[in-house]
Amino acid sequence: MTSQTRDREVESRLRARDVRYTSGRKRVVAALASAHGPRSAAELNAELLPDVPLSSLYRTLAVLEDAGIVSPHFGARGVTRYELAEWLRGHHHHLICVDCGSVDDVAVPSDLETEVRRLVDDIGMLAEFAPVNHALEIEGRCARCA
Amino acid sequence: MTSQTRDREVESRLRARDVRYTSGRKRVVAALASAHGPRSAAELNAELLPDVPLSSLYRTLAVLEDAGIVSPHFGARGVTRYELAEWLRGHHHHLICVDCGSVDDVAVPSDLETEVRRLVDDIGMLAEFAPVNHALEIEGRCARCA
DNA sequence: GCAATAATGAGAATCGTTATCATAATCGAA
DNA sequence: TTCGATTATGATAACGATTCTCATTATTGC
Structure with missing residues (x-):
């Protein structure tokens, strides 16, 4: 855009x-x-x-x-x-560096995103919860801090 | 425990x-x-x-x-x-109700959790990021507010 | 028991954020 | 275009969550 x-x-x-x-x-x-x-x-x-x-x-x-x-x-x-x-x-997730604290967006390829959505729905089903949104927050070490 | x-x-x-x-x-x-x-x-x-x-x-x-x-x-x-x-x-994720604001834990069955971990690793691979932890935060409506 | 160390609790101080209020900019109608 | 109404601005005060300070109390090891 x-x-x-x-x-x-x-x-x-x-x-x-x-x-x-x-x-x-x-x-x-x-x-x-x-x-x-x-x-x-x-x-x-x-x-x-x-x-x-x-x-x-x-x-x-x-x-x-x-x-x-x-x-x-x-x-x-x-x-x-x-x-x-x-x-x-656009929908995206976050990569949070445990060393430098930076938060970066990551756009997830649509095939993986489809899986994420399916998992979220499955979990919602099991927990009697109606998901409307989700956020996968990944903590780890970014390329700079690796 | x-x-x-x-x-x-x-x-x-x-x-x-x-x-x-x-x-x-x-x-x-x-x-x-x-x-x-x-x-x-x-x-x-x-x-x-x-x-x-x-x-x-x-x-x-x-x-x-x-x-x-x-x-x-x-x-x-x-x-x-x-x-x-x-x-x-134990490892778990969060269900966040968009209506009442409550945050509840949800323990994800190990087969689903395995998939979550695999997705996290795949995403890390793509983004040159070394995941050490992850949190799947699901927003939606809880059973009480549904 | 005694000295050293750690924990407590009341209150002050700090930090991110929100509210207030007087002023300035913008819009719509005559 | 100009007036009146509405909305936006910016400095500052107020607020709530959290952290700090410090004098006091409790616990530990000798």
Whole structure:
């Protein structure tokens, strides 16, 4: 998806809720789009300063989450990281390095993803639980830290 | 594993680090052992008051985590939940209800778990990542909320 | 028992996040 | 285009979860 396409999609989704797609919000979306994994408010702040002050950044993330543009990820003690929602980034899983703490996305080939989904459904069946989503979080050592 | 066995195991692990297994710490371990999913400090506090004051509870959780007795789980905005480590509770995954927010453990039958492990290894291979652990977090609706 | 070490509990301090509020930008209708 | 209404912004205060501090208490080994 090109960044123009992305911006058009995001804008129309926001417009439907009478929310404006301002330059600050565009910057946040662009930063998340260019990231290879979920990003915390602090990380985004460092990248976007001085254009997007911290309080606006938090508000923007809340607005975008509310509109289904970004999704929160809770993978580390005390910090929430955000990434573009699946309809914008595609379904993926996370590789969490136990050494350097980095969180990277990994897009799983569709045949493997099919198996993951089947397993999730099987488990749901066994546990009387109706899955609507899943996240496979893999902890290990990334190529840099190996 | 009986609670006596558990306490012996925990005690010896703590003793090896010159850490005492005091009554407050036993209470916390017992509370986690009887839980069906990870518990936050606030939840444990409510259950253990007035025996374990909040500051001691936090310190105890830190000590136990350090010793590998409990593991943190970051599944919700802003709160860390704890559960007994895998060597005490066995490997399992989490069912997170999107309606009521409850987090329950689910022990996956070994044939399915074997498949999960294989998928994790395959994905690691593809992504040049050496997995050491994995967590399959399933979001959906629990039996009560269905 | 005594000295050394470890644990406790109350409260202060910290950190990530959210709320407040006055100001500024933008939109829609006349 | 301009006025009025709505929405967005940014500085700051407030908040909740967690960690730190420190004086006191309990336990251990000698």
